[in-house]
């Protein structure tokens with residue numbers, strides 16, 4: 001069975017109360033439940049983790065290397081700043097899909113228009129709130145079906 005590590009970055013533990021007009025009203029627990037349901041449907045094994053620190057996210061990426069076939073990651077604010085997470089994603093040599101709840105390209109802050117971490121990923125899904133994650137699971141299934149995992 002294809003195994004997927006889902007990594008949620010900083011401040012995503014506050015989803016539901018954090019700027020709901022941008023990120024939606026679902027909590028992280030709601031999102032993880034939707035991920036688990038979609039994974040079951042697709043026949044994927046999934047593990048969801050969250051960290052508020054750059055080092056914590058890097059440790060999770062390293063850990064994924066010991067058991068997962070693919071990574072789905074929302075690096076949140078580190079998307080726009082973290083060379084270290086970019087390096088970690090490249091180091092583990094496993095397909096990663098970057099996910100954002102909001103459409104970062106359409107956000108007013110210029111700094112959100114650039115993703116450092118996305119350059120280490122096979123693709124990116126942004127703007128669909130919870131469905132960004134479930135669509136990313138479908139992308140993993142697609143890669144598996146194409147024998148790219």
Ligand code: DQA
Nearest residue numbers: 074075076077100101102112
């Ligand atoms: C985010 C977008 C980032 O710019 C922001 O810093 C976040 C969440 C998203 O999911 O839309 O924390 O990654």
